[in-house]
Amino acid sequence: MKAHVGHLMMLALIAFCLTGISWAQQFSYRVVTSIPYDFYVGNQQFSAGNYLFDVNYGDNAVTITNQANGHRSVVLASPIQFASPGYDNRNKSAFVDLVSVNGRYVLLDLETHTNGVTFPKGTYARTVAEKGSTVTIAAALR
Numbered sequence: 001m002k003a004h005v006g007h008l009m010m011l012a013l014i015a016f017c018l019t020g021i022s023w024a025q026q027f028s029y030r031v032v033t034s035i036p037y038d039f040y041v042g043n044q045q046f047s048a049g050n051y052l053f054d055v056n057y058g059d060n061a062v063t064i065t066n067q068a069n070g071h072r073s074v075v076l077a078s079p080i081q082f083a084s085p086g087y088d089n090r091n092k093s094a095f096v097d098l099v100s101v102n103g104r105y106v107l108l109d110l111e112t113h114t115n116g117v118t119f120p121k122g123t124y125a126r127t128v129a130e131k132g133s134t135v136t137i138a139a140a141l142r
Helices: 002-024 122-130
Strands: 029-035 039-041 044-046 049-055 061-066 072-076 095-101 104-111 116-118 134-138
Touching: 029 095, 029 134, 044 072
Parallel strands: 039 104
Antiparallel strands: 029 049, 039 044, 049 061, 061 072, 095 104, 095 134, 104 116
């Protein structure tokens, strides 16, 4: 009987630890913005509108949520390495950059004064490298 109670306590402890780990994986920061153009992230198309970007530090996954219709998509992004975290951007607010490629907009990156991520270019990678005109849109931390 004591062995069963010991095993049950061990399972409860493991379950508690796993629950704590899942709570610890909260989003690191959230950015909201209004994007006036239809745009692409990788090969996914998004319509113009108000968006919430949930950025997770752990795996750099960004959940992009259209606030009007609730449509969500998760995109893996790459962190932007600042030379000195926050130094160059300390007086800037959050923003997103789009680049115009053949009449379409591609989401390049999202930056705050201390953090940032860059998004996959998908089939537009070569044209983005040639760079069309860049549009910077103000955003806010939430």
